[in-house]
Amino acid sequence: xxxLSWIVSGLIAGIIAKVMVPGRDPGGFIITIVLGIAGAxxxxxxxxxxxxxxxxxxxxxxFVTAVVGAIILLVIYRLLRR
Numbered sequence: 001x002x003x004l005s006w007i008v009s010g011l012i013a014g015i016i017a018k019v020m021v022p023g024r025d026p027g028g029f030i031i032t033i034v035l036g037i038a039g040a041x042x043x044x045x046x047x048x049x050x051x052x053x054x055x056x057x058x059x060x061x062x063f064v065t066a067v068v069g070a071i072i073l074l075v076i077y078r079l080l081r082r
Contacts, residue, residue, distance in 0.1 A: 009066045010040030017070035023078070035077055036070040043069020 014036015018029075043065040052065075 007037055007040075009063055010037030010070065012036070013040055013043075013063070013066035013070040014074075016067050017074050020067075021071055021074050021078075031077070032074065035073045036066075039068075039070030039073040040066035041069070042073060043067070046072075 011033055014033045017036055017039065018032045044062070046069065047065045052061075
């Protein structure tokens with residue numbers, strides 16, 4: 001998946017992660033979107049390390065990986081900002 005695809009899917013993943021993990025974020029909506037984009041990269045890296053294969057192309061598996069990565073980063077961010 002190209003870098004632009006990861007950014008777009010990360011943007012959407014950040015919004016979905018915010019919906020799935022409700023509550024006030026210390027950084028607001030913009031930080032949530034940035035965490036979604038970073039989560040897409042982190043989720044792809046974790047998926048590769050766990051042997052799920054490389055994330056290639058925009059498909060459901062890649063998108064779920066991006067959402068999971070965004071949720072992980074959002075939870076870690078909330079824990080660190082308390």
